[in-house]
Structure formats: structure tokens, C-alpha cells
Amino acid sequence: MVNPLDRLVHALCKLPGVGEKSATRYAFHLLRSSRDDVRELAEALLAVTREMRYCAECLVPSPTDPCRICRDHQRDRDCICVVEEPADVTAIEKSGAFRGVYHILHGALSPLEGVGPDALKVHELIHRLRSNVVGEVILATNATVEGEATAAYVAQMIRPMGIRITRLASGMPAGAEVEYVDARTLAYALHERRTF
Amino acid sequence: MVNPLDRLVHALCKLPGVGEKSATRYAFHLLRSSRDDVRELAEALLAVTREMRYCAECLVPSPTDPCRICRDHQRDRDCICVVEEPADVTAIEKSGAFRGVYHILHGALSPLEGVGPDALKVHELIHRLRSNVVGEVILATNATVEGEATAAYVAQMIRPMGIRITRLASGMPAGAEVEYVDARTLAYALHERRTF
Numbered sequence: 001m002v003n004p005l006d007r008l009v010h011a012l013c014k015l016p017g018v019g020e021k022s023a024t025r026y027a028f029h030l031l032r033s034s035r036d037d038v039r040e041l042a043e044a045l046l047a048v049t050r051e052m053r054y055c056a057e058c059l060v061p062s063p064t065d066p067c068r069i070c071r072d073h074q075r076d077r078d079c080i081c082v083v084e085e086p087a088d089v090t091a092i093e094k095s096g097a098f099r100g101v102y103h104i105l106h107g108a109l110s111p112l113e114g115v116g117p118d119a120l121k122v123h124e125l126i127h128r129l130r131s132n133v134v135g136e137v138i139l140a141t142n143a144t145v146e147g148e149a150t151a152a153y154v155a156q157m158i159r160p161m162g163i164r165i166t167r168l169a170s171g172m173p174a175g176a177e178v179e180y181v182d183a184r185t186l187a188y189a190l191h192e193r194r195t196f
Numbered sequence: 197m198v199n200p201l202d203r204l205v206h207a208l209c210k211l212p213g214v215g216e217k218s219a220t221r222y223a224f225h226l227l228r229s230s231r232d233d234v235r236e237l238a239e240a241l242l243a244v245t246r247e248m249r250y251c252a253e254c255l256v257p258s259p260t261d262p263c264r265i266c267r268d269h270q271r272d273r274d275c276i277c278v279v280e281e282p283a284d285v286t287a288i289e290k291s292g293a294f295r296g297v298y299h300i301l302h303g304a305l306s307p308l309e310g311v312g313p314d315a316l317k318v319h320e321l322i323h324r325l326r327s328n329v330v331g332e333v334i335l336a337t338n339a340t341v342e343g344e345a346t347a348a349y350v351a352q353m354i355r356p357m358g359i360r361i362t363r364l365a366s367g368m369p370a371g372a373e374v375e376y377v378d379a380r381t382l383a384y385a386l387h388e389r390r391t392f
Contacts, residue, residue: 004243004259011237016225027244028283029212031257035245041207045238047200048223049231061227063200087224 005031057128059104059121060086069093069101076100078135082125082154084108084142092140100138103128108146109153120150122157129161136164143170201227253324255300255317256282265289265297272296274331278321278350280304280338288336296334299324304342305349316346318353325357332360339366 005027012023030038054060055067062068069075069089079100083089089102105120129137139154141147155165171189172181181189201223208219226234250256251263258264265271265285275296279285285298301316325333335350337343351361367385368377377385 004240004247005257008237008240008244011233011240014229014233014237015222017221024283024286025213026211028257028281030241030244031248031282033210037207037210038241038245041204041210042238042241044200044204044207045226045234045241048204048226049234051200052227061201085224086227087220090220 058102059106059124060089060102074099077132079138080125080128080134080136081138081140083140084147084150088140100136105141105150105154108141108144108150110146117153122154125154126158126161129158129163134163136166139165139167143168254298255302255320256285256298270295273328275334276321276324276330276332277334277336279336280343280346284336296332301337301346301350304337304340304346306342313349318350321350322353322357325354325359330359332362335361335363339364 008027008030009020009023012018012026013020015023018026030041051063052061053063053065055062055065055070057066057070060067060069064071076099080103081092081098081100082103082105083092084105084107086104089104092098092102103121103125105122105125107115107120109115109117109120125137128134137154137158139151141150141154151167158165169192170185171192172178172185178186204223204226205216205219208214208222209216211219214222226237247259248257249259249261251258251261251266253262253266256263256265260267272295276299277288277294277296278299278301279288280301280303282300285300288294288298299317299321301318301321303311303316305311305313305316321333324330333350333354335347337346337350347363354361365388366381367388368374368381374382
């Protein structure tokens with residue numbers, strides 16, 4: 001018979017960045033929590049597997065298809081923001097600075113981790129651009145090696161369609177002090193400096 | 197209708213040291229995981245609420261009462277190791293250096309957090325010491341202000357019973373370099389130095 005606590009630690013270890021030590025801490029905390037709190041977490045997990053699907057349009061995980069954003073007639077369908085992961089949508093929505101729609105690639109090119117172009121949802125993007133009138137595609141992949149390579153690849157694939165392609169600006173993060181900003185970011189910020 | 201993802205993030209936020217950012221990362225990871233993995237975590241949580249009770253003897257959470265350690269006739273019932281939390285039992289068992297039994301206080305004195313003597317399982321310890329023949333009580337509370345205060349309080353309560361009371365040694369952690377050890381630890385290590 002497996003000890004229920006060991007079983008829980010084992011299951012928690014599969015969370016990203018959670019090793020045996022954190023998992024044990026979580027498990028003992030849950031042991032001290034009210035039964036209602038633990039049941040609520042279990043129910044929330046089961047609800048996710050039961051109720052979440054993917055929006056056929058933008059590929060964001062959503063309890064509805066189409067998702068809340070793709071269904072919203074106030075959103076500007078003329079502009080598609082291409083991101084790596086669903087969490088990026090949450091971050092951009094929080095900024096309140098985007099009123100268009102999204103496309104989730106579900107990953108970024110990473111030869112080291114064996115992620116090639118076919119693992120990304122690029123064909124789905126091309127299909128969308130062919131079947132809809134779209135004026136601009138914003139490449140909002142990460143400012144990492146993988147994100148830049150992915151942006152370059154997507155741009156190359158859709159360039160022939162003649163749509164305006166843009167990329168998120170690079171530069172100083174809000175609130176950053178020059179003294180503490182890394183050299184590459186400063187180089188970008190200088191290179192892309194704007195008239196003031 | 198609450199979005200299942202928001203509900204999961206909210207539930208995960210109750211884990212110790214998990215803020216909205218980590219909870220969101222966990223939730224998106226779970227969304228990408230296999231349904232079986234997510235179900236296994238949910239089942240493990242429910243199993244803990246269903247199957248875990250407390251050992252009436254040492255107060256450790258356990259699927260059985262008495263627990264595995266209190267049931268083990270090889271363990272030395274003459275020596276009780278008093279700890280703050282169940283996780284401390286796990287750590288001491290891993291060391292393989294203790295063959296006695298445990299008593300969990302389920303906390304430490306902390307006036308700042310409103311934890312007074314009555315919140316700790318000290319009466320249960322005194323009751324145990326009165327109804328059993330015990331030769332030694334090891335105070336294995338943390339080497340923190342709260343842990344030291346708790347050890348002092350427990351010692352004061354059981355001193356009249358005439359049982360040998362010991363405390364975990366303080367000093368250099370295994371593998372530590374003198375240069376990097378903090379001043380208080382070094383002071384202890386010097387003060388408690390042993391003949392070599």
C-alpha cells in the first residue's frame with residue numbers, strides 16, 4: 001500500500017520547478033489545510049480536465065470554443081498577435097494595450113530541445129491569414145534566442161502574403177535603472193532610440 | 197461562470213510560498229499535462245483527505261493509527277524526540293541516526309503570530325511521559341528564536357518529572373566552510389567545541 005502522503009508528493013513533483021523538497025512542503029501544508037480547501041483544489045483540477053478545450057480559432061485553452069476573446073465583437077480581427085504560450089495572452093491582456101485577437105504557437109523553435117517548425121501551430125496561422133482579411137501580424141514571441149528564431153521563421157513563412165508584420169519593441173523595462181540593466185538590453189535601447 | 201483556469205490558479209495560490217505568478221505557471225503546465233497526470237494529482241489530494249488521520253500516540257499524520265513508527269517493536273520507546281512539525285520526522289528519519297519514537301508539537305511558540313503554549317501539543321506529551329516509562333526526551337525543535345523558546349518552555353514543563361532532557365547540538369553544518377558560516381553559528385561552534 002502506497003502511503004497517501006508519498007503519493008501526493010510524487011504527484012506534486014511533476015509541477016514545473018517543484019522538486020521533492022517543495023513537494024513535501026506543499027503536501028504537509030495540504031495535510032494541515034481544511035478538507036474543504038484540499039477538495040476545492042482537487043475539484044479545480046478535475047474541472048480543468050473536464051471543461052477546458054482549445055479555441056479552434058486562436059488555439060488558446062478555453063472553456064468555450066470560440067474563446068471569450070475570439071467571440072468578442074469589440075475586438076479588432078484585423079490585427080493578430082502571435083505568441084508562444086497561453087500564459088503570454090494573460091500577460092498581454094493584463095497590459096490592457098491590445099484590442100486585437102491572438103494566435104498561440106504552442107511553443108518556440110528550439111533545436112536543442114528538438115522542437116522544430118512542425119511542432120508549432122504555424123500552418124494554422126497561415127490558414128487563418130488565408131481565410132480572413134488581416135492587416136497586421138504582431139510577432140510577440142519572447143525576446144530570447146528561441147523567441148527571436150521563431151519570430152524570424154514565422155515572418156519568413158507569411159512574408160509572401162503581403163501582410164504588415166511587426167515585432168514587439170525591445171528596450172528598457174518600465175522602472176528600470178540604467179545602472180542595473182544588462183548590456184544586451186542597453187545595446188538594443190540605444191540602437192532603437194527614439195526622437196524625444 | 198468562473199473560468200476553470202482562474203479557479204485552479206486561485207486554489208493553487210493557497211500553497212505555501214505560491215503567489216499568483218507561480219500558480220499561473222503551474223496551472224498552464226497542468227493544462228498541457230496528460231489528463232491522467234492531472235487526475236492522479238486530484239486523486240492523490242482526495243486520498244490524503246480521505247485516508248490520513250493522526251497517530252494518537254505521537255500525533256504524526258499517518259494512514260494508520262498507531263503510525264508505522266509507533267507500531268514498530270524495533271523502535272526504542274525509551275527515547276522520545278520532540279519536533280515542531282511532521283516534516284521534521286521525515287528529515288530525521290532520512291538521517292537514519294534515530295531509533296526512538298517521536299512527539300509532534302504541531303507548531304512552535306510565536307507571540308508575534310499569536311501562537312501560545314496552549315496551541316502546542318505539550319499536554320499530550322506530559323500525558324505520554326506520565327503513562328509510559330521514558331528515559332530521555334530529545335528537544336529537536338528548530339534552531340530559531342521560536343524553536344529555542346519552545347524547547348525552553350517544554351523543558352520547563354517536564355523538568356519536574358526527572359527525565360533526562362537533551363537538545364540537538366548546534367554548530368557547523370556538514371560540508372560547511374568556516375568562511376561562509378554565519379557569525380551566530382560560528383559562535384555556537386566555538387563555544388561548544390569538543391576535544392579532538
